[in-house]
Structures are given as C-alpha cells and as structure tokens.
Amino acid sequence: MEHIDEEELERYILKHACDEARIEEHLLVCHHCMDVLERLEDEIAVMKMALESSKTGKSARAGR
Numbered sequence: 001m002e003h004i005d006e007e008e009l010e011r012y013i014l015k016h017a018c019d020e021a022r023i024e025e026h027l028l029v030c031h032h033c034m035d036v037l038e039r040l041e042d043e044i045a046v047m048k049m050a051l052e053s054s055k056t057g058k059s060a061r062a063g064r
C-alpha cells in the first residue's frame with residue numbers, strides 16, 4: 001500500500017488537500033499514516049502558537 005506523504009498530510013491538516021476523501025480513506029486503514037498525522041498535528045499546533053505569540057509581541061501564555 002502506498003502511504004500519503006507528509007507534505008500531503010500537512011495540507012490535509014490545514015484543509016488544503018486536493019483529495020481529502022482519498023486521504024481520509026487511507027487514514028482509516030493505515031495506522032502508520034495516522035501516527036504521522038498525529039505528529040504533524042502536534043508540530044503544526046506548536047508552530048501556530050509560536051506564530052501567534054510572535055505576532056502579538058507579547059508572550060501569550062497558552063492558558064486554559
């Protein structure tokens with residue numbers, strides 16, 4: 001089985017994937033890509049937080 005590449009998974013997370021349905025179907029049956037997706041989601045979340053705190057200039061604490 002061919003796996004989805006990380007770049008494509010990244011686009012999927014950011015909702016820019018061109019074939020979302022195919023990726024979703026693959027994720028249902030492939031734990032490997034699910035793991036990669038989860039790792040990328042974490043990385044993207046961290047990146048976004050860093051981006052936002054640099055935008056505001058203040059050290060925005062991720063509170064509850």
Ligand SMILES: [Zn+2]
Binds near residue numbers: 003026030031
């Ligand atoms: Zn896969």
